[in-house]
Amino acid sequence: DIQMTQSPSSLSASVGDRVTITCRASQSISSYLNWYQQKPGKAPKLLIYAASSLQSGVPSRFSGSGSGTDFTLTISSLQPEDFATYYCQQSYSTPRSFGQGTRLEIK
Amino acid sequence: EVQLVESGGGLVQPGGSLRLSCAASGFTFSSYEMNWVRQAPGKGLEWVSYISSSGSTIYYADSVKGRFTISRDNAKNSLYLQMNSLRAEDTAVYYCARITWYSGENWFDPWGQGTLVTVSS
Numbered sequence: 285d286i287q288m289t290q291s292p293s294s295l296s297a298s299v300g301d302r303v304t305i306t307c308r309a310s311q312s313i314s315s316y317l318n319w320y321q322q323k324p325g326k327a328p329k330l331l332i333y334a335a336s337s338l339q340s341g342v343p344s345r346f347s348g349s350g351s352g353t354d355f356t357l358t359i360s361s362l363q364p365e366d367f368a369t370y371y372c373q374q375s376y377s378t379p380r381s382f383g384q385g386t387r388l389e390i391k
Numbered sequence: 392e393v394q395l396v397e398s399g400g401g402l403v404q405p406g407g408s409l410r411l412s413c414a415a416s417g418f419t420f421s422s423y424e425m426n427w428v429r430q431a432p433g434k435g436l437e438w439v440s441y442i443s444s445s446g447s448t449i450y451y452a453d454s455v456k457g458r459f460t461i462s463r464d465n466a467k468n469s470l471y472l473q474m475n476s477l478r479a480e481d482t483a484v485y486y487c488a489r490i491t492w493y494s495g496e497n498w499f500d501p502w503g504q505g506t507l508v509t510v511s512s
Contacts, residue, residue, distance in 0.1 A: 318498040320436075327486055327502040328436065334496035371436055375497045378441050378450050380426070385435040 286310050286374050290383035296391040301362045305386045307355045307372035316376035319348055319357045322385075323368045331370075332357065362388075393417040393501055395487050400506030407477050407510070413470040413487030413503055421445075421465035424490040426499065427472050429483035429508075439485070440472065455481075477510045484508075 287310035297303050307317065315335040320328035330339045332348035335355055345360040359366055367390050372383040399411040413425070427439040440461040441450040449461055460473040470487050484507050488499040 316496065320499075322436075327504055328499075329502075330498055330500040333493075333498040337496075339500070373436075373499070379438045379452060380441075380499070381438060382436040 285379055286313060286377060286381055288372055288374055288381050288383040290370075290372055290386050292386060293384065294387040294389060296389045297362055298391045299362050299364060301391075303359050303362060303388065305357045305370055305372075305388075307350075307357070307383050309353045309355075309374055309376075312352045313374045313376035315351050316374055317348075317350065317355045318373045318375055319346075320371045320373065321366075321368050322371065328371060333375075364390075393489075395489065395501055395503035397485065397487055397503040397506040400485065400508045402509045402511065403477055404512050405478060405510055408473070408475045409477065409508060411472040411474065411485055411487075411506060411508070413472075415468045415470065415489070418489075420463075420468040425463065425470045426488045426490065427461060427470075428486045428488055428499070428502075429481075430486070430505075431480070431483040434483075437483075442470070474508070477508075479510050482508060482510045 289308045291306050317335045319332040321331050322328040331342050336348045347358050369385045369387045371385050394416045396414045403409050426441050429437050429439050442461045446463050458476045462471045484505040486502050486505045488502045491500050
């Protein structure tokens with residue numbers, strides 16, 4: 285099974301900051317990497333698929349990059365509604381494992 | 392509107408059983424692979440089980456193998472998770488999620504709202 289490791293586990297930032305979250309796969313997964321946002325009490329929401337493709341309706345301040353084993357999610361200018369937990373997921377093989385999550389908190 | 396709605400969660404004693412359902416609408420259910428994903432209180436997302444569009448291919452996480460059974464009824468646009476021999480560590484919100492494919496890539500979307508399963512005496 286492919287293991288996904290996110291860093292950091294938590295992050296404090298201010299509105300307007302640029303933040304980057306990283307995700308590393310235990311083996312090459314090409315570009316089969318998705319990012320989800322989850323707010324308390326809600327289901328995860330797809331932000332980015334195929335490592336860098338923005339899901340329809342997702343603000344352009346979100347971007348993704350990477351291939352192989354190393355990936356990043358960047359939020360260019362944090363907005364109040366962006367404070368949430370973010371998960372990466374590999375879709376290269378079953379089980380389609382998730383990272384442990386990165387909790388983004390207000391500084 | 393594409394939608395998934397889970398039901399069937401609740402409080403159950405250790406060793407007990409529960410059957411979760413996921414009702415799909417707004418898309419051709421029989422054409423899509425489906426999954427169950429769970430989230431223990433305060434914890435991250437854990438993939439639980441996968442079923443192919445026809446139901447012929449099934450996978451389970453090691454943590455539930457031999458205790459949980461995934462199934463689907465394409466005529467009823469429904470996905471199920473039969474959970475037996477439940478343990479305290481199975482306490483979680485359970486989500487159903489569809490696999491969407493496009494240009495060779497795939498992802499989980501949409502997700503249901505989740506149903507809470509609590510295993511406690």
